[in-house]
Amino acid sequence: xxxxxxxxxxxxxxxxxxxxxxxxxxxxxxxxxxxxxxxxxxxxxxxxxxxxxxxxxxxxxxxxxxxxxxxxxxxxxxxxxxxxxxxxxxxxxxxxxxxxxxxxxxxxxxxxxx
Numbered sequence: 001x002x003x004x005x006x007x008x009x010x011x012x013x014x015x016x017x018x019x020x021x022x023x024x025x026x027x028x029x030x031x032x033x034x035x036x037x038x039x040x041x042x043x044x045x046x047x048x049x050x051x052x053x054x055x056x057x058x059x060x061x062x063x064x065x066x067x068x069x070x071x072x073x074x075x076x077x078x079x080x081x082x083x084x085x086x087x088x089x090x091x092x093x094x095x096x097x098x099x100x101x102x103x104x105x106x107x108x109x110x111x112x113x114x
Contacts, residue, residue, distance in 0.1 A: 017044050020106035023052070033057075033083045040092070042103070042111055053081040053090050053111075067114060089114040 017023070023039040033054065043051040057080040064075045067089055081090050096102045096110035104110050 017041055017050055019044055020109075022055075033080070039082075040105065042090075042105060051084070053079075053092070055079060085113070 015021075019041055021041045021044075023041065025034050025037045025039075027036075029035050029037075036056075037054045038056045039052040039054055041050055041052040059078050059080050061078050062075050063078060066078060078089075090111060090113050092105075092109060092111050093099060093102070094108055094110065096104055099110070099112060102110040102112040
């Protein structure tokens with residue numbers, strides 16, 4: 001049997017975090033929430049820290065199963081957004097001119113907490 005040692009080398013860059021940036025977890029991240037995750041930054045302040053949502057962890061519930069107070073009748077898949085504010089539903093949408101109290105992440109993409 002051959003014994004080979006593999007070393008993972010990750011090249012760092014100088015790109016600064018900012019609202020609308022996408023972060024991809026390093027392959028060596030083993031945390032339940034962040035392992036193999038893709039995170040969209042929703043807020044970022046150098047002194048206060050960052051907030052974002054995980055985009056690629058789909059759960060079995062749908063929008064209508066979780067949030068029946070909404071006037072929205074369509075059904076949407078839900079994703080596990082992360083370990084913070086788990087009692088809130090964070091919605092990414094393209095209806096910033098229709099849904100009040102939404103925050104623009106990048107042109108044409110908005111978010112709000114319900």
